[in-house]
Amino acid sequence: MMTVLFSRIKSTLFLLFLPCFCSGQPAPPLLRFSIFLDPSNMVYLRWDHDKQELMMFELQVLTTGWVAFGFSPHGELPGSDIVIGGVFPNGSIYFSDCHVADETTLEEDESQDYQLLSVTENKTSTTMLFKRHLRTCDPNDLDITVDTVRLIAAFGTDDTVQFFKGQRFSKSLFLMRYRGEPSGDLCVFLFQFAVPAEETKYACTFIPLPMVKQKHHIYKFEPVITPHNITLVHHILVYACGNASVIPNGIDDCYGANPDFALCSQVLVGWAVGGESYQFPDEAAVSIGTPWDPQYIRLEIHYSNFDLLPGLIDSSGVRIYYTPELRKYDVGVLQTGIFPFPVHFIPPGAKSYRSYGLCNSSQFDEMNGMLVPDLHVFAYLLHTHLSGRGVKAAQYRNGEQLRIICEDNKYDFRLQEIRDMKEILIIKPGDEILVECNFQTLDRSGITFGGPSTMNEMCLTFLFYYPRNNISSCMGYPDILYIAHVLKQEASDAVEAMMAMDFVDWDNDTVKIAEKAAKEADQVVMIKAINVSPPSEKFVGGEMDLALMFQE
Structure with a gap:
């Protein structure tokens, strides 16, 4: 049985476990969802959940020091629910369920509700695998619900845990996802646009859908955002245009002087700030290729140029995946x-x-x-x-x-x-x-x-x-x-x-x-x-x- 010595002090946290010598490493779990938690791609999170109200996490960080992961009530540190772990140079491991009492104090929970499955280290990174119930009934643990969660990740360069001095990142994420993503055929819809130096701009253009000879289903789509414009693009919507629509040419203001650029009101797919790709369920997808389906789409991109920057050129849009293998429903x-x-x-x-x-x-x-x-x-x-x-x-x-x-x-x-x-x-x-x-x-x-x-x-x-x-x-x-x-x-x-x-x-x-x-x-x-x-x-x-x- 391992013992732990926990020292409650401000700004520095020391965790110490007896050595743990393992004969082998378990096979990596099949976790369906993953994302980087920081802009430099140093902190990688994989996760999944099951019918028993358990959620499993795997945190991989480019460091050989301590790593931390947790949940914040609203994005700030006080009240956050944190786990910290790592591997000492002698091979012993440490792991603890903690909470942030105030801006300078990290305390260990009396109830340890995160279960460590493994923590490993190689020459460049530390990987920590653990699980917890969605609701632990510990007042120091935050519930995992269908709401957006504010995640916190942090790490240090060595195994002296200094949580308030390490590199720290926060990210909003929706954890309660229910499906993975298969592969398939694709078609890319993009357009180039000179974004004006205006706070808000809605740019629209009309694009023909693929000329397929039989009914197909769009089963997946994903955003294609020009990398340096990630903060400029507010949302992208794709609308279906009925075959009786009068389709204008070029690019114009969606809701300006020409009302034709506001035609077509049926949303097919949509993306907004923070979103990722989306795959439709196995039983239903978006129909194209029949006389009742749209032949054109209206691509709408909302730009938010708060700093009124001139000379911006954008080539964002969406990538649409479609297949002749039909689902049951449209x-x-x-x-x-x-x-x-x-x-x-x-x-x-x-x-x-x-x-x-x-x-x-x-x-x-x-x-x-x-x-x-x-x-x-x-x-x-x-x-x-x-x-x-x-x-x-x-x-x-x-x-x-x-x-x-x-x-x-x-x-x-x-x-x-x-x-x-x-x-x-x-x-x-x-x-x-x-x-x-x-x-x-x-x-x-x-x-x-x-x-x-x-x-x-x-x-x-x-x-x-x-x-x-x-x-x-x-x-x-x-x-x-x-x-x-x-x-x-x-x-x-x-x-x-x-x-x-x-x-x-x-x-x-x-x-x-x-x-x-x-x-x-x-x-x-x-x-x-x-x-x-x-x-x-x-x-x-x-x-x-x-x-x-x-x-x-």
């Missing part, structure tokens, strides 16, 4: 949430402000042109801009909440990715979907309005489902005139109501009054089908009391 994407503009707003100075967007699917059959089959939702993508702190979507039937569809209560703008559902979720026509976004604007002195700029806001959830129908989006927004009147502002229409928001004396009380009014207000629901403009508009007259939503 994939569709439903965009839900708050209709982005013109009436979405968030007050300044708010520690927490929740906005709501309602989708009432009772009109789906009419908009689709035929009966809409049940939607089998298998994945989702959450999206806000910089002030977003949480996103949640719930499903209702006959006014009763059935379930939370998806949520991330620690949402990070820098990590926007498609995430698989643990189980397939069924949405029936007539169900309602309510999306709630939590915003924080403590750093803003003026109102944040909904809009396309990164400094504007959005509150969206993209639901990936099968079998495909013709509905592209179903979003709602509250009656802004009602909110203005509750705030004691004079207004006769929505435009005056939005202008009146600038005259509100915003403080904690008025922020809460506005939030409550937005919950109580009737919602207008906007439903749009592929290539239909303008969208169908459905007024929901108080069918649901939003103040009672999201029952836990």
